[in-house]
Amino acid sequence: MLAPNVERMVLRSRVNELFSQSRSAAGSRSIMFMMREDGIEIGRFKVRKLMSEMKLVSKQPGSHAYKKATVERPDIPNVLDREFTVEKPNKVWCGDITYIWAQGRWHYVAIVIEQFNPHDASLAQM
16 A cells, blocks of 8 residues: 555646646546556545646636627628528528537538528538
């Protein structure tokens, strides 16, 4: 059995190593589970205390801030003027793009709609 100070230094070293491997993202709960997988029986609050001693703070991605248009674009004319009823096919096409956070990265989704038959939408994932 290691002396208390030596054991604490070993735990601190492992916490620091796991925190670095996670690129500063893992919190006390994640590190606790990683240490338990390694066979080290430790609680979340002890990991939290060790992280606090070393001034390790988990950096989680913040919420996404969407941009909001402040003014209309006078250089882009509003040809449709919200009249979406179209007489013939292939005259009016609309599209949009958005992004969704999934599987640890941003996925961009584009949609294109032919307004004559708006139920037939084309999707593309980028």
